[in-house]
Amino acid sequence: MDLLKTTSLSRSFGGVAAVRNVTLAVKDRELLSVIGPNGAGKTTLLKLITGQIPPDTGRIELFGRDVTAVPQYARAQMGIALTHQIVRPFRGMTLGENVTAAMGHGHFNQPVASLFHRPGAADTARARELLDLVGIGHAAGRSASEVPLGYLKRMQIARVLATDPKLLLLDEPLAGLNYSEAGQIADLIVRLNEGGRTVVLIEHNLGEVLRISHRVAVLDNGALLAEGLPAEVIARPDVRAAYLGKEAG
Amino acid sequence: MDAYILSLTIFVAINVALALSLNLISGFCGQISLGHAAFYGTGAYVSAILSVSGVPFAVSFVAGGIAAGILGFLVGLASLRVREDFLAITTMGVNFLFVGFVRKQGWLGGEIGITAIPKPMSDAGMATLAWILVAATAFLLVAIRRSWLGTGFTMIAQDEQAATSLGLNVGRFKLAAFVMGTAAAGMAGVIYAHVAQLIVPDAFGFVVSISILAMVVVGGIGSIFGVILGAVLLTLLPELARFANDYKLLIFGALMVAVMLISPGGLAGAFQRLRAR
Ligand SMILES: Nc1ncnc2c1ncn2[C@@H]1O[C@H](COP(=O)(O)OP(=O)(O)OP(=O)(O)O)[C@@H](O)[C@H]1O
């Protein structure tokens, strides 16, 4: 079954066509990476999928249902989660509080009812476990406004896991991490995927992408240039030209 | 108790309730409002009209709160449609609209306002009612702070997009903040109308909104204890010093600027820093 399907999805900003006519399907339990040079439209594609911005044309299906008109928060409640490329911590909170906040996801649709439920020790403990999982449990008490970027990148993964999503959209989760940290988080992504979560990964770290992805899709200039098995896709001359040519230039 | 002192405690309580209710909207949920007096005035006018036409006070009281909450709901709806930085202008506009509208309504007394509003109970009784409203509002804020509702408000105040992407129904949560905060302000307006027994449009003007905001800012945006303190201080200050009354706006303005420069957390923030030392 396709967990996620976009059909002829397009979106432009002023004169810039950020995403053009992208038709892409992600199967249940798949680990798909989307790669492409800077400005290729990868982040825009994720924003269209989450509903942060509407498409100009095209359709998005999630879990077999057309969600093109469904608002962003409701899509998140259906079980999709995004970690932001440009980190979005709650800056007035500690890392632990950031994750604990997301533990309330079951109450996020009903403000009146949510007044009668409160975060408890179990939520804090679970948040701590999730921070341990991404390797920053020791920093749970530190303010989100003063930790390094790599911490915030990892906190964002812990925070979305608190909502127990079926589909994880990860926008450059390895950026800001050193070599061994990146390897650990890549391993974690594999474990999450094996645990039953479908993953769409955007990454410039091609080594990790080739190592962990089931399938790779290449965006160039907003359009889907290629998709297939990682080794095959990366070997294609047109992909190399688009990707490496722009990276070098 | 001295009649003056008694009426002063009532006005302190009304201002504390107003400041706490604005703190819920602007402090907890991060939605700036420069028009809080419009909701205060709605509660006052609706209840005054009802009471003057013989409706029992209890009914006027509830109706004033509900009417303000309904207006709050509508302004909240508008707030969902305007960009964050335009909310200040929108709410300010609502305040001017309110005063402008009321002034031109003969049935609301126009410029002269509504007089001879019947007093439902003794001053001591009204003072008790006012402080019960304060206690209820403070209790509500404490309960919110501890609940998932409060978590949702904090998430919205700190990063709306992050909150939405985690599945928070930001629109509904904002509306909840507006309705609760404005209904409480409306009830404060009911008490004011029935203590003063006379209301005029200017009692609910933009200057009043800014004064309420000053109490919140000076006390410490988002802090419950701090805002209570800020409201008490800024209400008493003009009473204690004659010159402070003449220069009320100047002093409130200077205090707000000073707080922003010296201690953005207001009195609450300053206390916290002292304790931490
Ligand atoms: N909000 C916006 N307003 C105007 N232009 C935008 C906006 N968002 C994206 N763009 C443009 O759309 C194009 C695609 O941007 P996008 O961020 O999706 O690329 P990307 O593949 O994620 O790049 P990167 O690898 O650098 O993150 C770029 O040309 C970008 O400048």
Ligand SMILES: [Mg+2]
């Ligand atoms: Mg990007």
